[in-house]
Amino acid sequence: MIDGLTRLELTNRLATAAALFFIVYFLLAGLALLPYPGIQNDEALFSLGIYDPGIALTFRSFFKHRVPMMLMSYLGALKTWIYTPIFALWKPSLWSVRLPVLLLGAVTIWLFFILLRKISGIRAALAGTALLATDASYLLTSVFDWGPVVLQHLLAVGGVLSFVRFHQSGSRRALGLGCFLFGLAMWDKALFIWTFAGMGVAVLLLYPRVIFKQLNRKNIVVALICFSIGALPFLHYNYKKEADTFRKNVVLSKAQFSNKKQILINTLDGNGLFGYMVYDDPADQPRQPQTKLERISLEIGEFAGHPRSGPLRYMAIVALFLIPLMWFTPSRKPALFAAITAGIAWLLMAFTQGAGETVHHAVLIWPWPHMLIAMAFAEASRHLRQGGTLLLGGIIAYTCAGNALVANEHLVKFARNGAMHSWSDANTALHAALEQSTAKQVFAADWGIIDGQRLMSDGRLCLRWVGAGLRSAEISEVDRQGLQELVTGPQNVAVVHTEPNEEFAGSKQRLIEFARNAGYRHELVQTIHDRNGRPVFEIFRFMRMGN
Numbered sequence: 001m002i003d004g005l006t007r008l009e010l011t012n013r014l015a016t017a018a019a020l021f022f023i024v025y026f027l028l029a030g031l032a033l034l035p036y037p038g039i040q041n042d043e044a045l046f047s048l049g050i051y052d053p054g055i056a057l058t059f060r061s062f063f064k065h066r067v068p069m070m071l072m073s074y075l076g077a078l079k080t081w082i083y084t085p086i087f088a089l090w091k092p093s094l095w096s097v098r099l100p101v102l103l104l105g106a107v108t109i110w111l112f113f114i115l116l117r118k119i120s121g122i123r124a125a126l127a128g129t130a131l132l133a134t135d136a137s138y139l140l141t142s143v144f145d146w147g148p149v150v151l152q153h154l155l156a157v158g159g160v161l162s163f164v165r166f167h168q169s170g171s172r173r174a175l176g177l178g179c180f181l182f183g184l185a186m187w188d189k190a191l192f193i194w195t196f197a198g199m200g201v202a203v204l205l206l207y208p209r210v211i212f213k214q215l216n217r218k219n220i221v222v223a224l225i226c227f228s229i230g231a232l233p234f235l236h237y238n239y240k241k242e243a244d245t246f247r248k249n250v251v252l253s254k255a256q257f258s259n260k261k262q263i264l265i266n267t268l269d270g271n272g273l274f275g276y277m278v279y280d281d282p283a284d285q286p287r288q289p290q291t292k293l294e295r296i297s298l299e300i301g302e303f304a305g306h307p308r309s310g311p312l313r314y315m316a317i318v319a320l321f322l323i324p325l326m327w328f329t330p331s332r333k334p335a336l337f338a339a340i341t342a343g344i345a346w347l348l349m350a351f352t353q354g355a356g357e358t359v360h361h362a363v364l365i366w367p368w369p370h371m372l373i374a375m376a377f378a379e380a381s382r383h384l385r386q387g388g389t390l391l392l393g394g395i396i397a398y399t400c401a402g403n404a405l406v407a408n409e410h411l412v413k414f415a416r417n418g419a420m421h422s423w424s425d426a427n428t429a430l431h432a433a434l435e436q437s438t439a440k441q442v443f444a445a446d447w448g449i450i451d452g453q454r455l456m457s458d459g460r461l462c463l464r465w466v467g468a469g470l471r472s473a474e475i476s477e478v479d480r481q482g483l484q485e486l487v488t489g490p491q492n493v494a495v496v497h498t499e500p501n502e503e504f505a506g507s508k509q510r511l512i513e514f515a516r517n518a519g520y521r522h523e524l525v526q527t528i529h530d531r532n533g534r535p536v537f538e539i540f541r542f543m544r545m546g547n
Contacts, residue, residue, distance in 0.1 A: 015122045019113040022133035023106050029407055030102040030143045032293060035094055036411075037277065037419035038427025041448045043097065043146040044455040045071065049080035050087060051459030058237050069233035073245050076187035076234055079148055092455050094428070098143055101150040105142030108154045109133050112367050115161045118168070119334045120375050123382075123389070127396045128374030132367045134403035136270030136310060136410065137359060144277070144423075147360035148189065155185035156195055157367065167210065175219060176226040183230020190234065190245050191355070191364060198344035198365075202337045253353035260356040264346060268316060268369070269309035270406035272359040276420070278410060283417035285532045294415040300405070301412040308409060310402040315395075316369050319376035326379045335379075338371035418532045421501055422448035426536035430495065430528045431456040433539065437525075440491035443482075445470055445511050447503040449495050449537075466494075470507035475514070487515040487542040493525060494540045501536050508538070515542050 049056050049068030056068035068077040090096040117125035162178030185192040266272035274280045289295040326332040342365040349356035381388030443464045444450040450465050469479025496508040520542040528537035
């Protein structure tokens with residue numbers, strides 16, 4: 001006893017405090033990164049269900065209000081539902097968009113700590129929490145939720161935790177909650193089917209007796225009803241559209257397997273977003289550090305040698321070789337569950353055409369690699385007896401430091417080089433310019449413009465999308481009508497990217513040529529620069545030739 005506390009109680013309190021310490025680090029790191037990039041188009045995609053629900057793929061009318069159900073064939077409107085009351089109280093901005101998902105990412109880490117503590121003890125729980133909280137890929141995809149992935153992680157971990165509680169207590173409430181959360185995850189994004197399939201195979205292989213023991217009528221009814229409630233909009237859409245989600249999106253292919261494998265490695269290393277979200281070195285027109293935080297971050301980066309990769313990939317490889325050490329311990333099945341779930345989920349995306357080619361797909365197998373690593377190293381430390389705890393602590397500390405340095409390197413590059421392409425902070429300056437404009441309609445003539453501007457304007461701007469017609473020289477009749485309306489309207493303006501920043505290469509020049517052929521010349525209204533002084537956007541209006 002120590003001041004009325006047993007050793008176990010004291011250990012639990014210290015472990016909880018340590019877990020909270022890592023969660024605080026995650027939040028502070030996220031807050032440091034949050035203001036640098038502008039709102040990206042996919043990051044703002046959920047807002048179309050708030051400001052223009054009529055163009056959602058499916059919606060329902062309640063009391064003369066349109067409520068979106070599905071935004072795309074594989075993307076539900078759950079995030080739209082969450083942000084509707086948030087934006088009613090807090091005007092759309094970088095902070096109101098990103099702070100809620102950052103907090104949800106922190107909640108996922110907390111649930112992950114509880115899950116690991118329940119199934120493997122405090123050592124694994126602390127190791128897993130530290131690894132996930134310092135993971136640069138998890139941090140960046142949580143703060144900038146363009147995947148979106150934050151709800152996928154939260155619902156997956158929450159669902160597994162609920163099933164563990166059901167297994168340990170027999171509570172049907174826990175069973176129903178787990179099924180409901182999995183249903184919500186399926187509605188949120190149908191790509192959850194990858195993780196769901198991995199979990200299903202893992203459970204059938206590792207816990208067949210437990211599964212068949214629980215297969216009674218009441219449990220089956222509870223599971224089906226709760227899952228169906230969570231996934232109802234998704235199920236209804238596919239019932240009406242004859243499994244449209246799967247018919248449109250499931251095309252098997254092994255063409256990009258090597259590339260997808262490299263994306264997975266880059267995501268584990270934490271460097272997959274250099275050169276995509278933030279300008280890598282050497283960058284045009286770098287800035288000097290402006291704030292104390294930027295100066296400290298740069299000094300840390302220079303002292304560490306500007307590391308670009310963390311050691312998590314190697315930790316995962318070692319963890320696979322440590323599985324035999326767990327073979328006759330209670331940790332064997334949970335560790336294999338994590339390995340099988342992550343492995344099958346990744347293989348499914350690797351052999352699906354158009355999937356697994358980006359960090360925000362690869363990171364969907366998180367946090368199961370962290371669970372495997374934490375449990376494997378925690379069990380190995382037990383075999384080393386007295387020195388094992390110190391060795392485990394040293395290895396985890398080394399890995400976390402490596403992860404944190406990679407996250408810091410992203411901050412260094414954001415501050416010095418700036419965010420690039422559709423992430424450019426010039427998106428914010430463009431919003432200010434359009435708000436002051438007297439234009440009747442704003443036509444977005446390239447990808448990566450319209451959804452972010454719709455969100456930041458709180459739906460007030462009259463925005464039109466004509467970029468699809470400018471992807472190639474062949475312009476359809478429907479696209480011609482929209483472009484014709486743009487160039488002939490004296491109060492209309494077009495927003496294009498400058499040529500180095502074009503998402504659809506050549507779209508700006510094709511727009512100018514279309515206007516010229518229609519008898520109009522373009523007139524530059526304003527050029528929008530990013531904080532590094534690079535021109536990113538141009539605002540045009542069109543005048544009849546000769547005027």
